[in-house]
Every structure is written in structure tokens, then in C-alpha cells.
Amino acid sequence: MIDLRSDTCSKPSDAMRLAMAAAPVGDDVYGDDPTVKELEREVANFLGKEDAVYMVSGTMTNQIAIRAHTEHGDAVLFDQGAHVYLLEGGAPAAFAGVLPRLLPGVRGVFTAADVEAAVGKPHRFFPSTVPAPPKLLCVENTHNVGGGKVWPMEELRAVCASARKLNLALHLDGARLWHASVATGIPERGYAELFDTVSVCFSKAMGAPVGSVLAGPRDFISRARRFKQQIGGGFRQAGIIAAGALYALRNNRERLVEDHARARMLAEGIARLPGIDLDPHTVETNIVRFRLTGLHAADFVERVYARGLHVLPAGIDSVRAIPYLNISNADIRRAISIIESVVLEHDAT
Ligand SMILES: Cc1ncc(COP(=O)(O)O)c(C=O)c1O
Structure with a gap:
């Protein structure tokens, strides 16, 4: 059987398995796992962010980012085909308690004008307390439902600049950010610098068996760690699987x-x-x-x-x-x- 359903069907190589077997480990909930710490440091540096936290899945890193950026009742701007909105089990509603404002993206790419229209303009005859306050914009690069579409840099810059002007926080679902960088030659940190927080996945085409990393400012990542623990995402000797992600970052990107x-x-x-x-x-x-x-x-x-x-x-x-x-x-x-x-x-x- 040739299995082309998803790059999540990739299997760890023998060399990756050896690296995993040899990984030094400790209790990660106590902050003692050296391999998890190494992965978090290396990914934070790679993306040009202050800190990072390793979790079991891209769904968890994305949804904890949304939870940590918002309060219940806030509005979050998503592309209509966004993975975080469509394909993560309804978590924005169930876990973060936020309301989606959908953007009319074409293969996941929308415009600064779309963002401005979704946020709306305050008017003295319309109290700002009436609508759910928009707090966050999520962008996906490359875009899964959009068929692996890479965001053109100029459009991405314009969208992020418009979101900043509107005081929105910015999260990048970079499950396949590696692919955008390999295709364009723009390094991952070149995309990441436009965002407050970035999620990247190792369990897809990068070939690791488990795991994603959420990177961002130090205070934000501390807050994310709290939500990770809250939903039972604290894993103990996680260095065994983190070693697979480290191996992937060092060997499988090119x-x-x-x-x-x-x-x-x-x-x-x-x-x-x-x-x-x-x-x-x-x-x-x-x-x-x-x-x-x-x-x-x-x-x-x-x-x-x-x-x-x-x-x-x-x-x-x-x-x-x-x-x-x-x-x-x-x-x-x-x-x-x-x-x-x-x-x-x-x-x-
Ligand atoms: C764009 C995108 N974001 C997030 C995820 C979620 O990742 P996970 O399956 O590790 O929860 C996926 C999964 O395929 C994805 O394609």
C-alpha cells in the first residue's frame, strides 16, 4: 500500500530511533529533562524567539496559544479554511471559549483589508462594548486546506502590519513553516519575526513520531506552560520523543x-x-x-x-x-x- 494520506504517516528512521534511545531524560514536569530543554532552546533560537515549550501535538500548541492570548468571550480572526478553526475538534470554542471571526481567504491567503473589515471601525453611535472584542489573528503558513500554499511575504507583512495597528496579537500556525522556508529561501525566523507566537510541528514531513513546539516571549511561554499542565499535557521523561524532534530539526529539514x-x-x-x-x-x-x-x-x-x-x-x-x-x-x-x-x-x- 502506498500511503499518501498525510505527511503525519511518516515513520522515524533507524538513525532517529537510535538518537531517541540514547537521549538523556528527566522529569519534564519538574523542568528536569535535558533533552526537552535542549529542544526548546534550539527551536527558540532557530525561530528568533525568547523561549519555547514542547507539547504533544500541533493542536495543543495552537490551542494553548489561543487560550493564552485571550479571555473567554474574546473574538479571534481565522481564515475560513484554517486548521485551528476547522480541524482541531472545536477547541477554540471548547477550550479557549472564543468566538471566530472568519476571513475570506483564497487558499488561506487573505488581505489587510479583510482584517480591517473583520475588526470594524469604532463609531460614537455604536458602543465598543457591544461586539466580542477582537484580540488575536491566526495565520497558517503553509496552508493545509489551501493545498500547501505559501503566503507571499509582501501580503503577509501587510496583514501583520494591519493587525498590529488594530492591537491584535499575532499567532502563526507554522505546522509546515519549514516547507514555506525551503520553497522560498526565506528562513523560518523571517516569517516568525512578524508574529508574537509560532507553533511548529515535528511529527509531519519532518519525520519525528511526536511533538510540536510553541515559541514566543518568555512571559507568554510561562503562561502557556500553565495551560499545558492544566489540560494534562505535562509529560515526564519526554526527552525520548523530544530527541526525535531534535534529530528532525538537525537532519530532515533540507x-x-x-x-x-x-x-x-x-x-x-x-x-x-x-x-x-x-x-x-x-x-x-x-x-x-x-x-x-x-x-x-x-x-x-x-x-x-x-x-x-x-x-x-x-x-x-x-x-x-x-x-x-x-x-x-x-x-x-x-x-x-x-x-x-x-x-x-x-x-x-
Ligand atoms: C496546518 C496544521 N496545523 C496544525 C495541525 C495539528 O497538528 P497535530 O496533528 O499534531 O495536532 C495540523 C495537522 O495536520 C496542520 O496541518
């Missing part, structure tokens, strides 16, 4: 270009097929999203699965496929031929 090339190879291989609506030029990083014009996604996914290819339905007529470090060029060629056989068979009926 190779992401290979995943980008394989995503493009897949896109180019299937874009020419009947029943597939896809412009390969929209594939900027490792995520391939395409629309089906004949088959339903659920049906397509079952048919390719029966022939040895696992992909994800991403809506009624859309499908997602993501190469990662355990996927070879031969796997991509095989994936293209499986998809070709399914769509040609359907086209002939």
Missing part, C-alpha cells in the same frame, strides 16, 4: 525539497488525465489537492485503495495526497498509474 519535487511530479502526472481538475503550478510545496469532475471523492478513494493507493477524501469532490520521507519516486510513478487506471476505467463507462 530534504523537504525532495517531497516538493515528488508532489509536483504527482501533480504533473495526473493533471493531464480525464476527470481530474488540477493546475500543477498551484503545487508549491508537499501537498497535492485535486478536484474530480466525474467521480465522487469517497468513491475514487475506495477505488484507488482497492489497487494499493491510500489517499484522503477532502470534501465531496476533492482529494488530498502528500509525499513524505518514506515515499520514493517509484511510489509516485505507481500512484500515477493507479489513478490513471481508475479514471480511465470510469471514463470508459
Whole structure:
């Protein structure tokens, strides 16, 4: 089975497992795990932030960031397709108790004018105490539902400058920030400096089994540690898994270009097929999203699965496929031929 459902299906290499087995550990809840501390220091430096905290998942780092930036009843600005809003179990409502104000992003990219419109202008005939006070803007780079879209730097700067003028805090969901940097050559800290807080993930294309890091100002990270403990996120000898994340940061980032090339190879291989609506030029990083014009996604996914290819339905007529470090060029060629056989068979009926 060629599994292209997600880069979260990546498996740790033997070298990563060895590094994990050898990691010095301690009780992280007591602040005693040297490997967790090393990871937190290294990621904070890498992103140009004062401090950082290691957690089990990107959902936890994002949602604790939202919780720590806000009070219950505040409004948070999200893109309409944001992972933090759509795909994290309703946590902004359930955990932070905030109200979403949705931005009309195109593949996750919205404008400074969208932010200004969502915040609105005070007027003497309309008391500012009436609406939920907007406190935070969340941005996702690269954008998952947007098919791995990289935020253009100029637009990102304009959006962040407008948010600052409106006194919003800024959080970056950088689960795949590595991909944006590898694709553009702009270092991660070049994106991170526009934001108060940044979440990055190691358990996706970076190939570590577990974990994400939230980075930001020292006081903010102390507050985030409190919420981490509050929801049972304190883990004891976490150095074993933190060592996998450290290994990933030091060894697996540069190779992401290979995943980008394989995503493009897949896109180019299937874009020419009947029943597939896809412009390969929209594939900027490792995520391939395409629309089906004949088959339903659920049906397509079952048919390719029966022939040895696992992909994800991403809506009624859309499908997602993501190469990662355990996927070879031969796997991509095989994936293209499986998809070709399914769509040609359907086209002939
Ligand atoms: C953009 C983005 N943010 C956050 C997450 C959440 O990460 P996790 O699955 O580690 O909770 C994901 C997961 O795929 C994601 O794609």
C-alpha cells in the first residue's frame, strides 16, 4: 500500500530511533529533562524567539496559544479554511471559549483589508462594548486546506502590519513553516519575526513520531506552560520523543525539497488525465489537492485503495495526497498509474 494520506504517516528512521534511545531524560514536569530543554532552546533560537515549550501535538500548541492570548468571550480572526478553526475538534470554542471571526481567504491567503473589515471601525453611535472584542489573528503558513500554499511575504507583512495597528496579537500556525522556508529561501525566523507566537510541528514531513513546539516571549511561554499542565499535557521523561524532534530539526529539514519535487511530479502526472481538475503550478510545496469532475471523492478513494493507493477524501469532490520521507519516486510513478487506471476505467463507462 502506498500511503499518501498525510505527511503525519511518516515513520522515524533507524538513525532517529537510535538518537531517541540514547537521549538523556528527566522529569519534564519538574523542568528536569535535558533533552526537552535542549529542544526548546534550539527551536527558540532557530525561530528568533525568547523561549519555547514542547507539547504533544500541533493542536495543543495552537490551542494553548489561543487560550493564552485571550479571555473567554474574546473574538479571534481565522481564515475560513484554517486548521485551528476547522480541524482541531472545536477547541477554540471548547477550550479557549472564543468566538471566530472568519476571513475570506483564497487558499488561506487573505488581505489587510479583510482584517480591517473583520475588526470594524469604532463609531460614537455604536458602543465598543457591544461586539466580542477582537484580540488575536491566526495565520497558517503553509496552508493545509489551501493545498500547501505559501503566503507571499509582501501580503503577509501587510496583514501583520494591519493587525498590529488594530492591537491584535499575532499567532502563526507554522505546522509546515519549514516547507514555506525551503520553497522560498526565506528562513523560518523571517516569517516568525512578524508574529508574537509560532507553533511548529515535528511529527509531519519532518519525520519525528511526536511533538510540536510553541515559541514566543518568555512571559507568554510561562503562561502557556500553565495551560499545558492544566489540560494534562505535562509529560515526564519526554526527552525520548523530544530527541526525535531534535534529530528532525538537525537532519530532515533540507530534504523537504525532495517531497516538493515528488508532489509536483504527482501533480504533473495526473493533471493531464480525464476527470481530474488540477493546475500543477498551484503545487508549491508537499501537498497535492485535486478536484474530480466525474467521480465522487469517497468513491475514487475506495477505488484507488482497492489497487494499493491510500489517499484522503477532502470534501465531496476533492482529494488530498502528500509525499513524505518514506515515499520514493517509484511510489509516485505507481500512484500515477493507479489513478490513471481508475479514471480511465470510469471514463470508459
Ligand atoms: C496546518 C496544521 N496545523 C496544525 C495541525 C495539528 O497538528 P497535530 O496533528 O499534531 O495536532 C495540523 C495537522 O495536520 C496542520 O496541518
